[in-house]
Amino acid sequence: MPISVREVEHVAWLARLELAGEEKQAMAEQLGRILDYMQKLREVSTEDIPPTFHALQGMTTPLREDRPEPGLHPGEALAGAPDRVGELFRVPRVGDADGDGA
Amino acid sequence: MIAQAADAIRKGELRARELVESCLSRIAGLDGLLGCFLSLDGERALERAARIDEELARARQRGAGAAGPGGMRAGTREAAAEADGVLAGVPYACKDNICTRGLRTTCASRILEEYVPPYDATVVHRLARAGAILVGKTNMDEFAMGSSGENSAFFPTRNPRDTTRVPGGSSSGSAAAVAAGLVPFALGSDTGGSVRQPASFCGVVGMKPTYGRVSRYGLVAFASSLDQIGPLTLTVEDCALVMEVIAGHDPRDATSAQVSVPNYREALGRDVGGLRLGVPREYMGEGIEPGVREAVNAALRVFSDLGCVVEECSLPHTEYALAVYYLVAPAEASSNLARYDGVRYGLRVDAGDITAMYSRTRRQGFGPEVRRRIMLGTYALSAGYYDAYYLKAQRVRTLVKRDFEQAFSRYDLLLAPTSPTVAFRLGERTEDPLSMYMADVCTIPVNLAGIPAISIPCGESEGLPVGLQIMGPPFAEVTILQAAHAFEQATAGAPWRKREGERR
Numbered sequence: 001m002p003i004s005v006r007e008v009e010h011v012a013w014l015a016r017l018e019l020a021g022e023e024k025q026a027m028a029e030q031l032g033r034i035l036d037y038m039q040k041l042r043e044v045s046t047e048d049i050p051p052t053f054h055a056l057q058g059m060t061t062p063l064r065e066d067r068p069e070p071g072l073h074p075g076e077a078l079a080g081a082p083d084r085v086g087e088l089f090r091v092p093r094v095g096d097a098d099g100d101g102a
Numbered sequence: 103m104i105a106q107a108a109d110a111i112r113k114g115e116l117r118a119r120e121l122v123e124s125c126l127s128r129i130a131g132l133d134g135l136l137g138c139f140l141s142l143d144g145e146r147a148l149e150r151a152a153r154i155d156e157e158l159a160r161a162r163q164r165g166a167g168a169a170g171p172g173g174m175r176a177g178t179r180e181a182a183a184e185a186d187g188v189l190a191g192v193p194y195a196c197k198d199n200i201c202t203r204g205l206r207t208t209c210a211s212r213i214l215e216e217y218v219p220p221y222d223a224t225v226v227h228r229l230a231r232a233g234a235i236l237v238g239k240t241n242m243d244e245f246a247m248g249s250s251g252e253n254s255a256f257f258p259t260r261n262p263r264d265t266t267r268v269p270g271g272s273s274s275g276s277a278a279a280v281a282a283g284l285v286p287f288a289l290g291s292d293t294g295g296s297v298r299q300p301a302s303f304c305g306v307v308g309m310k311p312t313y314g315r316v317s318r319y320g321l322v323a324f325a326s327s328l329d330q331i332g333p334l335t336l337t338v339e340d341c342a343l344v345m346e347v348i349a350g351h352d353p354r355d356a357t358s359a360q361v362s363v364p365n366y367r368e369a370l371g372r373d374v375g376g377l378r379l380g381v382p383r384e385y386m387g388e389g390i391e392p393g394v395r396e397a398v399n400a401a402l403r404v405f406s407d408l409g410c411v412v413e414e415c416s417l418p419h420t421e422y423a424l425a426v427y428y429l430v431a432p433a434e435a436s437s438n439l440a441r442y443d444g445v446r447y448g449l450r451v452d453a454g455d456i457t458a459m460y461s462r463t464r465r466q467g468f469g470p471e472v473r474r475r476i477m478l479g480t481y482a483l484s485a486g487y488y489d490a491y492y493l494k495a496q497r498v499r500t501l502v503k504r505d506f507e508q509a510f511s512r513y514d515l516l517l518a519p520t521s522p523t524v525a526f527r528l529g530e531r532t533e534d535p536l537s538m539y540m541a542d543v544c545t546i547p548v549n550l551a552g553i554p555a556i557s558i559p560c561g562e563s564e565g566l567p568v569g570l571q572i573m574g575p576p577f578a579e580v581t582i583l584q585a586a587h588a589f590e591q592a593t594a595g596a597p598w599r600k601r602e603g604e605r606r
Binding site (some may be wrong): 003006008011012014015016017018019020027030031032033035037038040041042043044046049050051052053054055056059061062064072076077079080081082089091092093094095 | 121160181216217219220312313314327353356357359362419420421423425426427429436438443444445447448449450452453454455456457458459460461462463465468473474476478480481484491493494495496497498499500501503535536549550551552576583
């Protein structure tokens with residue numbers, strides 16, 4: 001199942017992953033070969049077979065008391081930030097400088 | 103062996119500090135060649151060892167157990183509890199995708215190269231509480247994606263049995279460090295075989311517990327419905343001991359099972375006669391190297407001699423497991439790895455606008471295999487392909503699981519090779535992703551089904567270790583360990599075991 005370079009570009013955009021020009025072609029070929037292998041799954045009839053979304057059956061979402069517990073100090077939580085101002089993460093401007101996003 | 107070391111330390115015949123020093127000096131001598139460690143924490147390890155030695159000496163003077171009298175200062179009480187733990191003074195290493203407070207946790211990735219977690223993973227906390235001493239963090243395939251240890255962003259790990267060969271992956275550094283005697287035990291993580299396959303390649307014991315048996319809190323997520331932390335050790339008894347410490351419910355992990363933890367070591371001596379063992383024919387056919395098949399067949403005869411009933415059986419959907427895995431795991435990974443965007447921690451590559459910053463950070467931060475799997479996963483989850491790929495794979499996963507359920511209605515355990523081959527040469531498969539993926543073909547179904555399994559050394563082929571995989575129903579770790587231990591005892595005098603001992 002060949003994948004086009006355009007499809008690769010679209011998926012890379014969805015994944016927020018920049019790809020170099022020459023890498024796109026290689027990625028298209030590799031993904032194509034891997035997805036070819038996945039075609040095997042078509043041989044299996046899965047009508048009426050429910051999907052597995054949890055490895056162990058019968059496990060339900062556990063609930064606990066809504067009780068405050070000690071967490072990380074803001075300083076610790078922010079310690080790994082590449083760029084911060086006080087207790088905030090700083091990022092490049094989001095949206096257009098002339099628009100209302102700033 | 104761990105239990106004996108802890109016992110000698112408790113009695114004062116061996117000082118914890120000496121044991122940590124000997125590990126550190128062995129690492130200094132050998133790790134330049136092997137590449138097992140990404141970070142060492144020697145100073146803190148020596149301090150902790152000295153503290154445990156002092157506590158134990160004080161307890162011996164009192165002539166009682168190590169636990170101190172009430173009313174002590176909190177720090178001292180903590181130290182006394184550590185000294186009283188079953189692993190008091192025993193050094194260990196931990197895969198670098200398990201968070202350690204104040205110590206770098208990189209996942210062998212450029213994107214986390216400088217990341218220092220502000221908290222400990224639950225397993226690290228439990229081991230510390232039991233007195234174990236962390237000496238360092240081990241090398242791995244980036245974000246646990248790989249089967250050879252060659253995908254580390256920093257340097258590859260080499261197999262101590264033959265340094266031209268890979269140690270397996272992704273827990274490459276942990277397996278190699280235990281095999282080379284750098285540490286008595288190590289932790290790894292197993293998403294598709296990442297503890298068992300390197301254990302098999304390096305000739306050590308590696309266990310993947312039932313999904314939910316060991317807390318994943320603080321394990322950097324790769325594929326959340328498959329990941330599980332497990333021990334790498336030299337003996338089955340050591341594995342049982344480490345399991346006792348790390349297993350058990352954790353309220354911080356919503357997928358952690360509320361099932362009590364048995365005393366694994368207690369079961370080890372029990373007779374295995376009468377156990378019903380199934381050997382799925384799909385694991386013994388084409389694609390399994392003749393030398394591997396021969397070693398596994400010899401192991402089956404040992405079990406027959408021990409009075410087990412050994413029969414051929416079938417897991418008919420095995421051939422689809424690899425395709426299921428390489429859709430489900432990348433899909434979950436693409437979602438889990440979305441958090442690496444250069445905002446809250448890790449690498450940031452500056453760019454004019456925020457989307458360009460995300461994309462450029464992720465491009466420079468992730469290596470080729472991680473990028474490939476993010477792309478594959480994003481594709482499988484994207485509009486128009488979700489039903490055909492991801493949902494289809496999850497339906498076939500149900501069939502793989504049902505195969506196991508049916509088999510376990512007839513058999514106590516299932517036996518198979520851990521890997522179709524022995525350790526391959528460095529560089530041999532790096533150009534071909536699909537051939538690399540095949541290295542996990544025998545271990546992947548276990549993760550899809552969430553069941554426990556162990557890999558233990560069972561012989562040699564081409565002078566390299568062969569691993570036997572023993573699989574069990576959910577939470578049957580105790581039966582698996584019992585069978586593995588019986589095999590280990592029965593083959594204690596085998597020539598390949600002797601050669602193994604001499605190498606170390």
